[in-house]
Amino acid sequence: MGITTYPKLVFGTRYPAIPHLAGSAFSEGDVVLSPRQTRAVLSRPFVAYEKLDGLNVGFSFVRGVPRIHSRIHGLLTLDRIGPGLWPMVDFAFDRLGALWRLLGNDLVVYGEWLEGAPMRLPYPRRDVPFVAFDLVHQARRTFLGPQRSHELLSRAGFEVPTPVFRGTVRDVESLWPLTRTSRFGGPAEGLIVVQGQRCFKLVRHDFLERALKAPAAPRRPPLPRAGGRAGSVSKRFGADQRGRQQVEVERLRRVGRLGPGLRSVRGSAVVMGRLGGRRFGRGVSLDEVAAVGRSLSALHRVATALPLDALPDRPSAHLTRALDALGPRHGWALATKKALLPLLRTLERGLVSERVVCHGDLKPEHVRLQDGTARFLDFECALSADAAWELGAAFERLDLDARQRVTLTRAYESEDGTRFLRAWLNRLAWMVVQPVLLRDATLSGSGRRIVARSEVRARALLEALSGVRLPRLSAGEAARGQP
Numbered sequence: 001m002g003i004t005t006y007p008k009l010v011f012g013t014r015y016p017a018i019p020h021l022a023g024s025a026f027s028e029g030d031v032v033l034s035p036r037q038t039r040a041v042l043s044r045p046f047v048a049y050e051k052l053d054g055l056n057v058g059f060s061f062v063r064g065v066p067r068i069h070s071r072i073h074g075l076l077t078l079d080r081i082g083p084g085l086w087p088m089v090d091f092a093f094d095r096l097g098a099l100w101r102l103l104g105n106d107l108v109v110y111g112e113w114l115e116g117a118p119m120r121l122p123y124p125r126r127d128v129p130f131v132a133f134d135l136v137h138q139a140r141r142t143f144l145g146p147q148r149s150h151e152l153l154s155r156a157g158f159e160v161p162t163p164v165f166r167g168t169v170r171d172v173e174s175l176w177p178l179t180r181t182s183r184f185g186g187p188a189e190g191l192i193v194v195q196g197q198r199c200f201k202l203v204r205h206d207f208l209e210r211a212l213k214a215p216a217a218p219r220r221p222p223l224p225r226a227g228g229r230a231g232s233v234s235k236r237f238g239a240d241q242r243g244r245q246q247v248e249v250e251r252l253r254r255v256g257r258l259g260p261g262l263r264s265v266r267g268s269a270v271v272m273g274r275l276g277g278r279r280f281g282r283g284v285s286l287d288e289v290a291a292v293g294r295s296l297s298a299l300h301r302v303a304t305a306l307p308l309d310a311l312p313d314r315p316s317a318h319l320t321r322a323l324d325a326l327g328p329r330h331g332w333a334l335a336t337k338k339a340l341l342p343l344l345r346t347l348e349r350g351l352v353s354e355r356v357v358c359h360g361d362l363k364p365e366h367v368r369l370q371d372g373t374a375r376f377l378d379f380e381c382a383l384s385a386d387a388a389w390e391l392g393a394a395f396e397r398l399d400l401d402a403r404q405r406v407t408l409t410r411a412y413e414s415e416d417g418t419r420f421l422r423a424w425l426n427r428l429a430w431m432v433v434q435p436v437l438l439r440d441a442t443l444s445g446s447g448r449r450i451v452a453r454s455e456v457r458a459r460a461l462l463e464a465l466s467g468v469r470l471p472r473l474s475a476g477e478a479a480r481g482q483p
Contacts, residue, residue, distance in 0.1 A: 015056050015071055015110045015134075018201045021193065023172040025205040033200065042169050046195040047146070049161035050182060051203065052112040052131055053123075053189040055085075059092055059099055060108040060138065064339070065346050066092045066099065069108060078347065079418050086406050086420045087115040091129055093424045094402060095157075097464025102156040103135075107144075109153065110134045114184075115402075124185035129402070132158045133192075146194045164191070172202065179204055277370030280398060284369065289404045291374040292367060292394065293411030299376070300356035300387045301413075311385040313353035315392070315429035316344040322433040331470045332462065336432055339465035344425055351418055351425075353386040362390065363397050365446060387412075388419055392426025396434070397450050431458040439473045 019031040022038040033041070058069030068076045068088060081089050092099065103109060115129030135149040136142065143149070150160045164178050175191055179202075182188040190203035280292065312318060319341055323333045359366070360381035368375045391412065395405050409420045416422075435455035443451060459470050 015058060015069070018192070018199050021172055021200050021202045024190065024201065025203040025207060038172060039170075041193065041195060041198070041200060042171065042175075044195060045166070045168055046193050047163050048165040048175065048178060049133070049192045049194065050164055050179075050188045051190040051192050051201055052114065052161075052182075052184075053207070054112040054114040054131075056110070057088065057113045057130075058108045058110040058136075059103070061100060061103055061105050063105065064100075064343060066096065068092065069110070078421050079351065081421075082417060083410060083420070085113075086409065087129055087402060088113060089420060089424065090402050090405055091115075093428070096428075097461045098156050098158075101464050102152065102158075106138060108136045108138055109158070110136065111158075123182060126184055128159045130159065131161060133161050143197070145197060146199075161192070175202055176204075277368035277375065280364045280367035280369060280374070284404075286403065286407045287372065288369050288374065289400065289407045290411035291369065291372055292398075293408040294413070295374040295376065296359075296390060296394065296408075297411070297413040299359060300354075300390070302357050304357055306382075308357065309383040310355075311383060311389060313355065313386050314344075314348050315389070315426045316341055316348060318389075318426075318433050319344065319429045322436040326436055331468060332432070332436065332458075332473065335462040335466040335468045335470060338468070340428065340432065340462060343465075344428065347421070348425055351422055352416070353388070353422070354414075354416065354419075355384055356387045356390075358383055358385045358387070358390040360385075360390075362393050363446060363450060364399075367398070386422070386426070387414070388422035389426045391419065391423035392428075392430050395423060395427040396430040396454060399450075399453065428461075430454065431461065435473050 017031060019033055020026045021041065022033050022035040024032065026032055056071040060067050060069065062075075066078065068078065068081065070076050073080075078089050078092065099109070109132050111130050111132035111134070113130050114123070114126050132153045133149070134146070135144040135152060137144065144152070153160050162183060165175070169175060175193075179188040179190055187204070187206075189207050190201060193200045193202065280288075312321075319336065323336055323341075326333045328334075359376050359379060360383045361378060362376070366377045368377060391409060394400065394408060398404075400408065405423075406420070409423060412419065431454050435451050435458060438447075438451050441447075455473055459472075462468070463470055
């Protein structure tokens with residue numbers, strides 16, 4: 001047989017099969033070189049990289065909308081990604097600007113997905129979620145080649161494979177010692193051998209004998225317990241509710257399981273007890289983040305007939321309202337309408353919202369952690385909105401990292417498998433809405449830090465997606481951004 005080259009490997013939207021060197025472990029249907037062909041390959045200079053055990057996936061854009069390429073399922077839209085692989089959705093959104101700058105609508109980046117993937121090799125050190133190894137031109141269906149791909153990927157801030165060998169060897173036996181140790185600890189799965197535009201693999205035999213381990217399904221947690229200390233502070237929910245006061249107090253006592261205990265009603269004001277515990281902040285554990293998710297879920301199941309303000313269901317609607325406050329010629333408005341707003345409208349199409357009672361003002365000082373339970377303070381901004389709107393607010397305003405975002409959403413009790421995608425769409429809207437609407441507001445120290453963080457993130461994202469340089473919102477300029 002002829003030896004397949006890189007450019008001829010691409011088919012459809014899946015990463016192609018790579019032929020095995022003679023002596024490699026293989027499965028039914030794999031292409032395996034003969035011993036003679038293998039010796040011919042190894043007698044010429046090549047570069048060997050560790051073959052990682054994860055999911056072979058790719059990221060690309062179709063008309064500006066991110067997509068994920070699966071070796072098994074082909075091209076996937078983000079709403080088809082289940083909870084087990086939410087970290088992959090998070091990766092696509094968290095690096096949305098960098099991915100767009102690198103790929104545009106032309107390229108696909110392929111690599112090995114490690115975070116949350118079912119593995120035969122339980123790596124002790126998984127410090128990166130994705131190792132990118134190839135760029136492919138979508139229209140031409142050709143690889144850019146490993147050297148050029150790694151150069152562009154490294155420049156864009158993506159992790160790339162590290163060579164473990166350069167040169168020639170006499171036979172496959174000389175390569176096996178290179179598979180003893182993985183960069184992530186433990187043994188390696190095997191090697192990828194790259195020779196110019198040709199690519200081959202060598203897989204350890206004991207790798208195929210390992211049992212495939214799937215991640216355990218998340219446990220459905222109970223409601224948090226009631227708690228709180230004496231003392232009171234009056235917070236207003238709404239006016240003219242006296243006719244249903246006693247009924248509403250009984251219903252809203254459930255909120256006391258999450259935040260201050262409800263003690264009495266004075267006119268239209270709900271009086272709540274103060275809380276102990278420490279505030280949410282840096283250094284919180286994943287268990288404490290999960291407690292916040294469980295408490296949000298319980299809060300969102302509270303039934304009330306209070307006349308709460310209502311927000312639109314769609315994140316694009318929040319964004320449009322914020323842009324109206326800037327004016328149509330402001331650089332931020334132009335960049336958002338050019339890139340982010342069409343993206344949100346496309347991705348939110350077909351998603352079903354879930355209108356609930358929301359806290360409305362989640363920030364670190366309004367979250368108290370004690371005895372494995374998260375409780376919330378200050379319900380004066382309570383409103384009716386999509387549950388994903390509050391999850392997106394938690395992502396942004398609590399400054400959660402990738403694992404914390406996934407942990408919080410998995411702990412949130414819901415049968416809706418798209419809630420992580422919907423939360424991320426709302427977070428993208430939050431990034432822009434916060435600094436736009438609060439640019440002239442008088443804020444506390446923590447409030448200023450939250451808004452400043454959002455402005456930095458939003459500006460970087462909008463500049464990457466639109467190719468337009470934006471003014472600082474704090475400058476109050478309505479000038480159009482320059483390309």
